[in-house]
Amino acid sequence: MDYSICQALKRFPGHVQALIVYDICCQWSVHFRQRVSESEFLDLYDSMEIVGAVGKWHLAAHIPECFPKYSLNFVKGAGELDGEVLETLWSKLDEIAGMAQAMSIAHHQEVIDEHMKDSNWRKMIRTRKHPFYIYSRPKIT
Secondary structure (H helix, E strand, O other): OOOHHHHHHHHOOOOOEEEEEEEOOOHOOOOOOOOHHHOOOOOOOOEEEEEEOOOHHHHOOOOOOHHHEHHHHOOOOOOOOOOHHHHHHHHHHHHHHHHHHOOOHHHHHHHHHHHHHHHHHHHHHHHHHHHHHHOOOOOOO
């Protein structure tokens, strides 16, 4: 996870803050900066503030102390984000799960890939029809 986050954040050198929503962010974020500084393979902008949060569905399974610290309800600028993007994609796959069980491994993989490609295509089409869905953060001067 550390490597993935560092690589993703390298792409945003002008940003001063990053919101990381992760199922176990309460545990992962504890010594994140220390792990980065001690690793020869990880790098992070010193000026970037990292705000950690746990998705709303996963937060319900955490201890009560996690709620005020990691709830998206209290992250300024998070809006009405639920932080459960992958889970919403998986729910659509439930519709084909029964059918895919009887398939060979190769056919199963092909069907799953085609459904995910279709899902991505539909999102792209909706974005083109409604360009205001694309969020563009204004540059801080």
